[in-house]
Amino acid sequence: MTINALDRRIIAATTGGLPLTPAPFAEVASWLGVPEQTVIDRMAAMLDTGVIRRVAIAPNHYALGMTANGMSVWDVDNARAIELGAQVGAFEFVSHCYLRPRADGWPYNLFAMIHGHNRDEVEILRAQIAALLGPACRASDILYSTRILKKTGLRLTEGGQ
């Protein structure tokens, strides 16, 4: 997948978001000195290749009452991990879902971030995942975050490598 120099300029211009105007792509186009349709076409191409996942609003789940989250981790039979992981990721309450390598003292290969209104709800949702995995899961745990130690947005320079 390749992104060209114009794509990089579009990315740099929109990492902070699009302007909230009736014609946001026209405004981005005016910043970059290119036609509106060029911006739309390049963004559509990036959507096709997956560089852009979607153009949407991001709700603040804390503001909407989803204040509890836990990183649930599961030791799932390798032979079924892809199939079951896909079903776990499809739950509306799971925001991230990955297979990762196991480590010494760490038997878990499936990671799923669960969001809920409170910790009790997160535990109920966690039980739904456990029920789905059934005997294919040998062990599980959940790690709650107790403190944000650092949080920075993604940085991408216009001339990045």
Add this chain to the structure above:
Amino acid sequence: MKPLRRTPLAADALDGTDRVLINRMQDGLPLVPHPFAALATDLGLEEDALIARIQAMREIGAITRFGPFFDAEAMGGAFCLCAMEVPSNRFDAVMTLVNAHPQVAHNYERTHRLNMWFVLACERAAQIKQTAEQIERETGFPVLLFPKEHEFFIGFKVTA
């Protein structure tokens, strides 16, 4: 940029139309010259009125942003989740050493023997291992690497 609001809004902060907008606009808007027009027609709103609602929801922190969501990896970056087991009496000192690396994108304290979890974001894959090894040397504690081996499609939705 305003700091992210981390407390729930009052129950009456959003009306029914706001909630429909949040629920409908999470999935994606069309890449057309007037991306809000079709949704506005659907909801019986003027385009400007719909945009004013989004602006107001951003002001009160119900929405954090509007725009493209990029796949950082597809743009060529390298990312890795890392974890460390840090004794409580060394926690703050290690946190300071870890956070000093610009490659550390986020870092969370979590309830586990492995109590420090952070994401390394580098331009090239080789830099992940180099940075992790440097953190090991600086802190004296091992850094476990949990690169993603498979990413699943996510159905996550916040119901407003």
